[in-house]
Amino acid sequence: MFTFHGGIHPYDGKDISKDKPIVDYKPKGLLVYPLSQHIGAPCEPVVEIGEHVLVGQLIAKDTGFVSSPIYSSVSGTVKAIEPRRVITGDHVKAIVIENDGLYEEVEFTPNPDYTKLSREEIVSLIQKAGIVGMGGAGFPTHVKVSPKEPDKIEYIIANCAECEPYLTSDYRIMIETPEKLVEGLRIELSLFNNARGILAIEDNKPDCIKILKELTKNDDKITVIPLKTKYPQGSERHLIFATTKRAINSSMLPSDAGCIVNNVDTICSIYSAVVEGRPLLHRIVTVTGDCIKNPQNFRVHIGTNYHELIDEAGGFTKTPEKIISGGPMMGFAIFDLDVPATKTSSALLCLSKDQISAATETACINCGRCVEVCPGRVIPSKLADFAQNGDREQFEKFNGMECCECGCCSYICPAKRFLTQSIKSMRRMILADRKKGGKK
Ligand code: SF4
Numbered sequence: 001m002f003t004f005h006g007g008i009h010p011y012d013g014k015d016i017s018k019d020k021p022i023v024d025y026k027p028k029g030l031l032v033y034p035l036s037q038h039i040g041a042p043c044e045p046v047v048e049i050g051e052h053v054l055v056g057q058l059i060a061k062d063t064g065f066v067s068s069p070i071y072s073s074v075s076g077t078v079k080a081i082e083p084r085r086v087i088t089g090d091h092v093k094a095i096v097i098e099n100d101g102l103y104e105e106v107e108f109t110p111n112p113d114y115t116k117l118s119r120e121e122i123v124s125l126i127q128k129a130g131i132v133g134m135g136g137a138g139f140p141t142h143v144k145v146s147p148k149e150p151d152k153i154e155y156i157i158a159n160c161a162e163c164e165p166y167l168t169s170d171y172r173i174m175i176e177t178p179e180k181l182v183e184g185l186r187i188e189l190s191l192f193n194n195a196r197g198i199l200a201i202e203d204n205k206p207d208c209i210k211i212l213k214e215l216t217k218n219d220d221k222i223t224v225i226p227l228k229t230k231y232p233q234g235s236e237r238h239l240i241f242a243t244t245k246r247a248i249n250s251s252m253l254p255s256d257a258g259c260i261v262n263n264v265d266t267i268c269s270i271y272s273a274v275v276e277g278r279p280l281l282h283r284i285v286t287v288t289g290d291c292i293k294n295p296q297n298f299r300v301h302i303g304t305n306y307h308e309l310i311d312e313a314g315g316f317t318k319t320p321e322k323i324i325s326g327g328p329m330m331g332f333a334i335f336d337l338d339v340p341a342t343k344t345s346s347a348l349l350c351l352s353k354d355q356i357s358a359a360t361e362t363a364c365i366n367c368g369r370c371v372e373v374c375p376g377r378v379i380p381s382k383l384a385d386f387a388q389n390g391d392r393e394q395f396e397k398f399n400g401m402e403c404c405e406c407g408c409c410s411y412i413c414p415a416k417r418f419l420t421q422s423i424k425s426m427r428r429m430i431l432a433d434r435k436k437g438g439k440k
């Protein structure tokens with residue numbers, strides 16, 4: 001079975017929402033569009049307060065190659081351009097639009113036969129549509145599909161693993177609109193002369209494997225690869241290793257190993273951008289957890305307030321101790337629901353118990369379990385010590401930057417040490433310093 005070193009098998013919680021079909025949610029209140037919903041330069045507004053906008057109208061333009069434009073997902077009036085809180089807790093400049101409830105659209109230009117388009121035209125459509133990595137990374141997709149040496153790309157990997165517990169948005173897409181996923185992958189493949197497509201999917205989704213195998217049975221360029229169900233199977237680095245046996249480290253890009261990896265919703269958005277001519281306006285969000293009355297998978301207009309999604313899912317059955325945007329392993333704990341869904345919001349998870357803050361950290365007993373599960377092949381116990389002591393030199397010497405922040409070490413540690421949290425803080429500090437252009 002295709003897999004990688006280490007990993008864990010946490011409770012997956014997917015039964016709560018996996019059989020709930022995607023519901024199209026129409027937002028009621030104000031829509032908020034942060035100008036930075038991606039990795040790279042923030043956007044610049046191209047609308048003014050008081051201006052009337054339509055669904056699909058450009059409201060903020062990209063400001064560089066590594067940037068991504070933003071479109072209004074509703075029709076209505078621009079009410080403000082001001083800092084608004086986002087899921088990280090930061091305040092980010094945002095465009096606020098009052099929804100008129102009419103959903104009047106701009107005219108989209110479809111391309112039913114994308115094979116007539118040149119490579120440059122397809123990449124431009126992806127760029128103009130504002131597509132970014134919707135699995136959480138937010139890296140602009142047009143940059144990903146524009147490697148320096150396109151002929152060296154041998155694999156386009158559709159990341160269908162959805163290994164994060166509780167998340168079922170990708171699962172629902174694969175069940176409900178698998179044709180879009182496969183066609184989106186074919187569009188990506190048309191950009192590269194030597195690439196083959198892989199639909200990489202964990203073996204806990206046999207129904208999806210069957211559907212995708214059936215859809216691609218006559219396509220000799222696409223293979224469906226079932227993967228061992230194990231967290232973090234969907235992490236880019238480990239997915240590449242599991243499917244191609246090619247290893248990359250933190251200083252390499254997937255394209256250095258001849259691979260490009262995209263998430264399910266991202267690939268479907270490529271299809272919408274190229275074939276339907278529609279920019280990125282929606283995404284699928286799972287609203288779930290033991291505190292939610294009616295867990296759901298919603299098709300959400302980007303900019304929708306999280307409060308509305310909770311209400312639409314029936315509200316809380318009990319007060320949650322923890323609310324997470326994303327999955328429990330790599331998501332962001334949030335303290336304020338008055339934040340918008342963005343291009344990278346995959347889930348809203350409401351849990352009655354906060355297992356992290358309830359835990360009491362004790363001394364390491366040198367059991368070695370953190371080392372056994374670490375997919376980054378580092379020594380989490382040591383790295384956490386270096387991080388807590390501020391010893392950056394030893395942290396880097398012991399390959400601390402190879403940590404992918406998956407959380408497996410913290411999950412398994414019987415002493416409940418805050419391993420991932422410490423390692424993550426040190427990594428963030430080093431990355432910030434490197435970005436500034438020098439070591440400190
Ligand atoms: S050290 Fe990093 S990569 Fe290794 S288990 Fe911990 S969080 Fe995951």
Ligand code: SF4
Nearest residue numbers: 364365367368370413
């Ligand atoms: S799992 Fe926890 S207790 Fe065991 S070696 Fe690692 S840090 Fe120490």
